[in-house]
Amino acid sequence: MHFLHTLFQHLLPTACIVCSRHQTQMLCHACFAFLENQSLFHYPCCIRCGVDLDDRNTEQNQCKACLLHAPAFDRTHCLDRYDGVLQNAMHLLKYQRRLAIADALAFAWNRLALPHLNTSESAVLLPVPLSTQKLNFRGFNQSWEIARRIQLPPSFQPVANALRRHHSDANQVQHNRLDRQTALRHAFYIHPEALAKIRNKSIVVFDDVMTTGSTLQEIATLLKDNGARSVVNWVVLRTLRPQTRIHSKDL
Ligand SMILES: [Zn+2]
Numbered sequence: 174m175h176f177l178h179t180l181f182q183h184l185l186p187t188a189c190i191v192c193s194r195h196q197t198q199m200l201c202h203a204c205f206a207f208l209e210n211q212s213l214f215h216y217p218c219c220i221r222c223g224v225d226l227d228d229r230n231t232e233q234n235q236c237k238a239c240l241l242h243a244p245a246f247d248r249t250h251c252l253d254r255y256d257g258v259l260q261n262a263m264h265l266l267k268y269q270r271r272l273a274i275a276d277a278l279a280f281a282w283n284r285l286a287l288p289h290l291n292t293s294e295s296a297v298l299l300p301v302p303l304s305t306q307k308l309n310f311r312g313f314n315q316s317w318e319i320a321r322r323i324q325l326p327p328s329f330q331p332v333a334n335a336l337r338r339h340h341s342d343a344n345q346v347q348h349n350r351l352d353r354q355t356a357l358r359h360a361f362y363i364h365p366e367a368l369a370k371i372r373n374k375s376i377v378v379f380d381d382v383m384t385t386g387s388t389l390q391e392i393a394t395l396l397k398d399n400g401a402r403s404v405v406n407w408v409v410l411r412t413l414r415p416q417t418r419i420h421s422k423d424l
Pocket residue numbers: 189190191192193194200201202203204205
């Protein structure tokens with residue numbers, strides 16, 4: 174099977190998820206190099222929430238908001254900007270159900286993010302869940318589909334269904350920030366059989382997109398309330414301050 178897979182990779186052209194040019198990789202060399210150069214791991218970002226820091230805002234490597242009110246999570250690591258070159262690919266994965274794109278996003282994570290992350294200690298990796306209704310509609314959880322393709326050491330244990338999400342009829346995209354925070358209160362719970370996997374453990378929460386951080390705050394609060402020793406967020410795309418946004422037209 175491996176031989177056939179390799180053969181097909183060379184015979185069948187595929188479209189790069191960033192520039193759409195046909196070649197043999199889902200992320201072409203030029204786009205990979207651009208992404209590598211722009212990765213948020215090269216920029217000063219708040220160690221707590223991942224937002225970019227400006228010159229006035231670098232005390233203890235944390236942003237003012239985190240210094241003022243420490244979030245429940247301990248660290249946040251993000252690969253790229255929300256409105257960077259991967260945004261369209263993420264939309265295709267989520268809204269047009271192009272599941273193969275999860276392979277390319279995981280490839281980017283493995284090559285560009287993983288070398289910067291501490292994976293030497295054991296941890297439990299949990300994807301941010303969708304509600305059952307949304308999962309049935311989409312057919313998959315994009316965060317899990319990327320997370321399960323990450324090349325983790327054996328000390329890391331990915332668990333798909335420990336975190337659960339209550340159904341909400343409200344469409345969160347249409348909510349303003351205050352509404353969103355209200356709607357997110359008690360939106361998540363831990364499956365009773367998974368509680369033992371949380372207690373006294375280091376937890377990594379994997380999310381496809383982080384905007385206000387309220388979802389991850391809610392999850393980290395829940396995990397800590399249930400005995401998690403630490404909570405670190407791994408995020409593919411992060412909304413940053415407007416002035417540092419780089420658009421795909423810069424390619
Ligand atoms: Zn490309």
